[in-house]
Amino acid sequence: MKKIALVGMPNTGKSTLFNRLTGGTARVANWPGLTVDITTGKILLGSFMVHVADLPGIYDLEGGAEDERLAHAFLAETDLDAVVLVLNAMQLDRQLALALQLKALGVSLVVLLNMADEARAAGIRIDLEGLSAELACPVYAVCAKHGEGMPEFNKRLAAYLRDSRPHRVDFSGLTANADWHAAEADLFARFVSRPPTLPAGPTEKLDRWVLHPLAGLPIFIVMMFCLFQLTYAIGSPLQDGLEYLLGTVKSAVLAPLAQNWPGFLSGFLVDGVFDGVTTVLTFAPIIFLFFSLMAVIEDSGYFSRAAFMMDGLMSRIGLDGRGFVMLMMGFGCNVPALMGTRVIRDYKARLLTMLIIPFSLCSARLQIFLFLSGALFSPTRAPWVLLSLYLASIAIAMGSALVFRKHFPSREPFALELPPYRLPVAGHVWNRGWGETREFLKLASTMIVTGVALVWVLTHYPSEQASLAGIIADFFQPVLSPIGIQAELSIALLFGFVAKEIVLGALSVIVGHEGADLATHLANTLDGVSAYSFMLFTLIYIPCVSAIATVRKESKSLTFTSFSVLWSLSVAWVVSFVFYQGARALGF
Amino acid sequence: MKCMPTLADLSLHQLARICNLRVNAELGQRLVALGLRPDREIMVIRRGWFAGPLQVRVGATEFMLRHDAAHLIDVEILHS
Structure with a gap:
């Protein structure tokens, strides 16, 4: 039995990916930090039974909230064949550092750029091969919500697991996330191209009403x-x-x-x-x-x-x-x-x-x-x-x-993401x-x-x-x-x-x-x-x-x-x- | 470089560059993870009613933070 874990920042679609992979029914919502517990499921990938764990979102590896500590402890105590790091393809300018931070700990990483459809619509182009070569790990782009790119990803993951060896994440050599910001900016500049101004999407127009000071309530x-x-x-x-x-x-x-x-x-x-x-x-x-x-x-x-x-x-x-x-x-x-x-x-x-x-x-x-x-x-x-x-x-x-x-x-730090509006999926x-x-x-x-x-x-x-x-x-x-x-x-x-x-x-x-x-x-x-x-x-x-x-x-x-x-x-x-x-x- | 104004002083949709974060470590860590870091460009999209939070955009990420935190983030206004 092989074991993998899905890791990533809050609201990058880990649970949607989990459901897509396992056919499970983990609860999903367009709300950062909905998953506060570890959900597990089993799938047949190639010739292996694979045990998949969906972890709560983490902003970095130094986080102190209860759900983040849970994810941290799981990584430190479980023998994993691969850690699938899920990143929001729209937000690589701030999410790549997590990949670098995990990579530096010697984790065997598979990077998945989710919400590829949104990134494409916004005119963002990502050089997957370049990123993969630089990070020295496989990098794929998918849209877990609609299943785009998933069959290909499943095949690659199965191939990857054939040669993998289970390991725990050793946090003793942990470096600060901030130490990787320069490298992150460098990666972003070399492998991601983004139009200078993002087009004003439907989210902006809707928010004008929904968040209106008088009409909102x-x-x-x-x-x-x-x-x-x-x-x-x-x-x-x-x-x-x-x-x-x-x-x-x-x-x-x-x-x-x-x-x-x-x-x-x-x-x-x-x-x-x-x-x-x-x-x-x-x-x-x-x-x-x-x-x-x-x-x-x-x-x-x-x-x-x-x-x-x-x-x-x-x-x-x-x-x-x-x-x-x-x-x-x-x-x-x-x-x-x-x-x-x-x-x-x-x-x-x-x-x-x-x-x-x-x-x-x-x-x-x-x-x-x-x-x-x-x-x-x-x-x-x-x-x-x-x-x-x-x-x-x-x-x-x-x-x-x-x-x-x-x-x-x-003394709670309060800063909360406002994700774009997304259409609900009938299946969910x-x-x-x-x-x-x-x-x-x-x-x-x-x-x-x-x-x-x-x-x-x-x-x-x-x-x-x-x-x-x-x-x-x-x-x-x-x-x-x-x-x-x-x-x-x-x-x-x-x-x-x-x-x-x-x-x-x-x-x-x-x-x-x-x-x-x-x-x-x-x-x-x-x-x-x-x-x-x-x-x-x-x-x-x-x-x-x-x-x-x-x-x-x-x-x-x-x-x-x-x-x-x-x-x-x-x-x-x-x-x-x-x-x-x-x-x-x-x-x- | 001298940074006089703070994020709280910006008018809506005015582009600025982040200079310095004087918030406490915990909030700082969260803000940095959301992309609010020195040298990045930032814009205030909206202010909430009833002295509510500020909605800001850094890169392709939009998030909210409170006024008291915004007062502790020094910025330089970009005229372009």
């Missing part, structure tokens, strides 16, 4: 609004279809089948597990659409623009523009966003960012809000209810940072949408089934009139009734602590209805104010067990993790209390 809000309006508009009919289908399965197949089963078993399986899982499953189309659309935004390069626009504001609350982008990533799922904080070097700044990410309204919470706002508010009002929850999510996150910024003083968008849906279905088939079954037992044991759930609900009543959350909802909240995906399933088991009937039941028992208070509390109180575990793992501090949980719980209660009592006092 409204454009951002409109975009986010479109994101979930579109998810809602396409997703709802699909959801209804799926619900109808599963309802038919229940009445035509399951119910007749269960007729002769003992009462407890049929109740448990049909009204418990099946109803609960049905309610959750109907959200699969929403998950797919949401993450596909999110992938389009990620691929486009908009995240860096959002960081640029929000940095002025974020710097005042002790963070930088990247913190805002991580909040946006958190809209998908808080866990990868929490891991994304590894690009931040300063520990305190990282903690402050980790403190606010759990407030961002993730797709699991979105399911609950879509359902409740659809059930309790008119179709014209529901999107505004959702938008207000997104804004509340951002406001509470930022408010928390503002409150605690003094306790997390940061599909991979992301389907990948997340698959994960969701896996979760639904294990944890959600278990959770829903447990809820059924709790609500039916020892009897429906005096169940365990009732006892637990009574216990929490003194705390939850001042914020308008009644008995049946408090059990759902308890399960929402494990994962928000369970909440709707749990609700349908508790009230004994699923889908549209559940919506009607809720509309009859709740009013707008208490439903909104419930949504606020659900948004803020705690994301899920996985997110807390991630905070613990990334912060390496139990104290900080407990603090983060306590803070969320208290903010959730106070905000819901103020809203609920305020709205009631005003006569709503």
